[in-house]
Amino acid sequence: MQAARRWWMATAVLGAMACGAVADKTAVIAIGADGDALIPLLWTQTQARTYTELMFDKLAEIGAGQNTLGDAGYQPRLASSWTWSKDSLSIAFHLDPRAHWHDGRAVTARDVRFAFQLYSDPKTGASGRRDFAMAVDSVSVGDSLTATVWFKRRTPEQFHSVAYSMIPLPEHLLGMVPHDSMRSSAFATHPVGNGPFKFGAWEKSRSLELVANEAYHRGRPKLNRVVFTIGNAQAAVRAVLAGDADFYERFTLEDMTEAARTPDVKVMTVPIYVYGVLEFNMRSLDGKAAHPLFGDAGVRRALTMAVDRPSLAKNVLDSLARPALGPFTRTQWTSDTTLRQIPFDTLAANTLLDSLGWKRGGGGMRAKAGRALAFSIVVSSSSRPLARYSELLQQSFARVGAKVTVDLGDQKALIDHVVPHTFDAALLTWTASPSPSGARELWGSVSLAKQGAQNAGNWSNQTWDTQVDSALAALSATEVRAHFRKAYQAAVDDAPAIWLYEPLLVPAMSTRLLTGPIPSDAWWQSIPSWDVISAPKRPAGGAPSSAKKP
Amino acid sequence: MLRFAAARARQTAIVAIIVTSLAFFLVHAAPGDPFSTIDTSVESAAARAEMRVRYGLDRPLYQQYPAMLMNFARGEFGTSFSQSRPVSAVLAEVIPDTLLLMLPALTFGVLLGVALGTWQGARAGSSADRGWSTVTLGVLSVPEFLIALIAATLFAVRLGWFPATGMLRIGATHSSFADLLGDYLHHAALPVATLTLTIACAVARFQRTAVIGALSEEFVRTARAKGATDRRIIMTHVLRRTAASLCAILGLLFPALIGGAAIVEDVFAWPGAGHTLVAAVSSRDYPLVIALVTVGSIAVCVGSALADAAAAWVSPSGAVDA
Numbered sequence A: 001m002q003a004a005r006r007w008w009m010a011t012a013v014l015g016a017m018a019c020g021a022v023a024d025k026t027a028v029i030a031i032g033a034d035g036d037a038l039i040p041l042l043w044t045q046t047q048a049r050t051y052t053e054l055m056f057d058k059l060a061e062i063g064a065g066q067n068t069l070g071d072a073g074y075q076p077r078l079a080s081s082w083t084w085s086k087d088s089l090s091i092a093f094h095l096d097p098r099a100h101w102h103d104g105r106a107v108t109a110r111d112v113r114f115a116f117q118l119y120s121d122p123k124t125g126a127s128g129r130r131d132f133a134m135a136v137d138s139v140s141v142g143d144s145l146t147a148t149v150w151f152k153r154r155t156p157e158q159f160h161s162v163a164y165s166m167i168p169l170p171e172h173l174l175g176m177v178p179h180d181s182m183r184s185s186a187f188a189t190h191p192v193g194n195g196p197f198k199f200g201a202w203e204k205s206r207s208l209e210l211v212a213n214e215a216y217h218r219g220r221p222k223l224n225r226v227v228f229t230i231g232n233a234q235a236a237v238r239a240v241l242a243g244d245a246d247f248y249e250r251f252t253l254e255d256m257t258e259a260a261r262t263p264d265v266k267v268m269t270v271p272i273y274v275y276g277v278l279e280f281n282m283r284s285l286d287g288k289a290a291h292p293l294f295g296d297a298g299v300r301r302a303l304t305m306a307v308d309r310p311s312l313a314k315n316v317l318d319s320l321a322r323p324a325l326g327p328f329t330r331t332q333w334t335s336d337t338t339l340r341q342i343p344f345d346t347l348a349a350n351t352l353l354d355s356l357g358w359k360r361g362g363g364g365m366r367a368k369a370g371r372a373l374a375f376s377i378v379v380s381s382s383s384r385p386l387a388r389y390s391e392l393l394q395q396s397f398a399r400v401g402a403k404v405t406v407d408l409g410d411q412k413a414l415i416d417h418v419v420p421h422t423f424d425a426a427l428l429t430w431t432a433s434p435s436p437s438g439a440r441e442l443w444g445s446v447s448l449a450k451q452g453a454q455n456a457g458n459w460s461n462q463t464w465d466t467q468v469d470s471a472l473a474a475l476s477a478t479e480v481r482a483h484f485r486k487a488y489q490a491a492v493d494d495a496p497a498i499w500l501y502e503p504l505l506v507p508a509m510s511t512r513l514l515t516g517p518i519p520s521d522a523w524w525q526s527i528p529s530w531d532v533i534s535a536p537k538r539p540a541g542g543a544p545s546s547a548k549k550p
Numbered sequence B: 001m002l003r004f005a006a007a008r009a010r011q012t013a014i015v016a017i018i019v020t021s022l023a024f025f026l027v028h029a030a031p032g033d034p035f036s037t038i039d040t041s042v043e044s045a046a047a048r049a050e051m052r053v054r055y056g057l058d059r060p061l062y063q064q065y066p067a068m069l070m071n072f073a074r075g076e077f078g079t080s081f082s083q084s085r086p087v088s089a090v091l092a093e094v095i096p097d098t099l100l101l102m103l104p105a106l107t108f109g110v111l112l113g114v115a116l117g118t119w120q121g122a123r124a125g126s127s128a129d130r131g132w133s134t135v136t137l138g139v140l141s142v143p144e145f146l147i148a149l150i151a152a153t154l155f156a157v158r159l160g161w162f163p164a165t166g167m168l169r170i171g172a173t174h175s176s177f178a179d180l181l182g183d184y185l186h187h188a189a190l191p192v193a194t195l196t197l198t199i200a201c202a203v204a205r206f207q208r209t210a211v212i213g214a215l216s217e218e219f220v221r222t223a224r225a226k227g228a229t230d231r232r233i234i235m236t237h238v239l240r241r242t243a244a245s246l247c248a249i250l251g252l253l254f255p256a257l258i259g260g261a262a263i264v265e266d267v268f269a270w271p272g273a274g275h276t277l278v279a280a281v282s283s284r285d286y287p288l289v290i291a292l293v294t295v296g297s298i299a300v301c302v303g304s305a306l307a308d309a310a311a312a313w314v315s316p317s318g319a320v321d322a
Helices: A002-023 A046-055 A109-120 A129-135 A158-163 A233-242 A253-260 A297-305 A309-320 A346-355 A384-398 A411-418 A436-443 A462-473 A477-494 A523-529 B002-029 B042-054 B061-073 B087-122 B127-141 B144-158 B177-215 B218-225 B230-267 B273-282 B286-314
Strands: A026-031 A060-062 A074-076 A079-084 A090-095 A136-141 A146-151 A197-203 A207-212 A225-230 A265-267 A274-280 A321-323 A366-368 A374-380 A403-409 A425-431 A497-505 A508-510
Touching: A026 A233, A046 A197, A046 A207, A046 A225, A046 A523, A060 A158, A074 A079, A074 A158, A090 A109, A090 A158, A109 A129, A109 A136, A109 A146, A129 A136, A129 A158, A233 A253, A233 A508, A233 B144, A233 B230, A253 A265, A253 A309, A253 A508, A274 A384, A297 A346, A309 A321, A309 A384, A309 A497, A374 A384, A374 A411, A384 A403, A384 A425, A384 A497, A403 A411, A411 A425, A436 A462, A436 A477, A462 A477, B002 B061, B002 B286, B061 B286, B087 B127, B087 B177, B087 B230, B087 B273, B087 B286, B127 B177, B144 B177, B144 B230, B177 B230, B218 B230, B230 B273, B230 B286, B273 B286
Parallel strands: A026 A225, A374 A403, A374 A425
Antiparallel strands: A060 A074, A079 A090, A090 A146, A136 A146, A197 A207, A207 A225, A265 A508, A274 A425, A274 A497, A321 A497
């Protein structure tokens, strides 16, 4: 009897300890850099997007299927329901009456209209405004909980362009702030949102803390606090491995080996919307003439044939990447894995270059009319995979008589080449989104003659342009897919780039953290459903506050 | 002494102007724009242009440079591009954190180095001396970042004895000063140990040589003849004799210490000036980079001056060379 009582007491004590240990429910997330502004429409860095999307809800959230066509794949967020007009030129969003700003004021239709005014004013400098402005004409307020969005025309992704791209903002707090001063306003550093987490504290370049919104209209998140610890990528990896942090979204192949030795850490792989390419510049460096090498589709195709893309992907990223198939990712619903690819064939590449008049000379390098088949590849040293790719591509091209120099610089130096189009070829990674519409500007003639990374290689292809435009105007998924298939095939055939790889995201986390599936488009979106099941290795402490120094 | 201080202040001012100017032109010569991003929409381009105007980057360098020097002379370092707040506020935050790393490391490093070097010098040529000489040389020949990485991997990741990153538990509230101090000491252990190790090894090598030299001097023979014990000779005479050269060496070590601290801060994500400088360089945060480099150079000058003053103070001749 006494023994049983001891057992019961021991169990109770252990249970109480366990309950106490997880009572805090803080998740520490390591990130590689800090964000800029905490207002949704102003972020230019992914980190700021991460912070803001946990504090601000969209009208509706894309579903697990990541389908951007129509509204079938969307789940209610701020809007509890929506009604289409008969001609589909307007959608009335019915706001959830339980939705409130973190200062206690109700979210109203005026906040939706106010957000539209901000997004559509060029003075605000809103990120990603272009798609939105192209689609939406105006927003009108019916009753306090009904905002009607009026569209300029019917498009298959018109719902997506509002629900995904426009985040309602509090008119009562921002209405008096001049639109061109949003970034420097107090709100940009101490925002008041309406999402599952409230702003806690922000020590710039050190940490950002969010606390659970007890009154969140869709139910309080399971975590009490989320603390982002800001460092560099290597420090973030070590923080997770040592138990200082619970989560880091981007482990590398080498880090995975280390994680396998650490029993408290688990990793998963997530397909994402990123693809890596070697982009050719079709114009000369001064932009006045066709590029002496890459103005010729034959040269581009021959160089593509010289590259064994599956082997390179395996060599650089092992199982963490697949060869890319074109200007899209497999995660996009318009992707097509049956496209006819330019095959790896060194013999055919050599034959093609011979037929184009590029003859081998001294040292096996080719030349034509006194012009060597030589070019440079610009690449960012901050991406180890791309730096490795540059070496392997150099070797691949040397086998067909092309001399390549690698111009390695940091990210800012790379942008300095890409934005003014002053490069021969550039190793780049592009981040797509669930919507395939971004490809129109990223690869289309619409971006020609503009400063910017969009269509950095100045590629122009009529088939691509017309098929993408047709796809974006089509109303059925079948039609959209058919047009995109033709556009993608044109891109593969014309080879404005060598489609190198699609990486997998490798989030690593403490075994005490329950995350469920990680969304492909934004890993942070599942944080409100995360939970912790045991005490951290190094407890973060109690109530939210800024750390004091000795 | 006043003449010495005035001369050193002049030297420091000249060095600060030269270093500030070099930093200004080097950061502007580096490729890349502080406000460039891969998001190159029309709106972003307009926002970038507006930011350049706001921070005066639209003006030619020959106008920016004197304006920057004048502002620095007034103690105005401008606004950090990446942190959107005054650079002085950033400095006020990161410099104390760097001192919390460097001062313990310097203290422990010098004490350990002097002790080891003296011990070696007293038994120069023995197998123990040769063994320790090999160890100190080995440590000094390994780059500091590698020592830091090995320490972080072994003691934080593998053994889990210490945290791998940061200065305090993330988001923690400390119940008492003792709790806060304990947390700091736990986090500081590895970075301080890394810096201490390299400082101690460098100091030990200098100290060993100085002790060997001092032990062969006349006054040691006289002290021995008077019956003084070896321990007394070293503690009373030799250490005093070597103190001046040790201070001079510390002055020379100071720049390396600041550089080493920056590397160690980056490896351990210690939120100090070095860690901030690395991030500022990669984001082309011109005002923050220039301010940190300038403050670093002033710290080196001041450190060297203090070391020289200390050397003169402990030197038997007491001469101060301005």
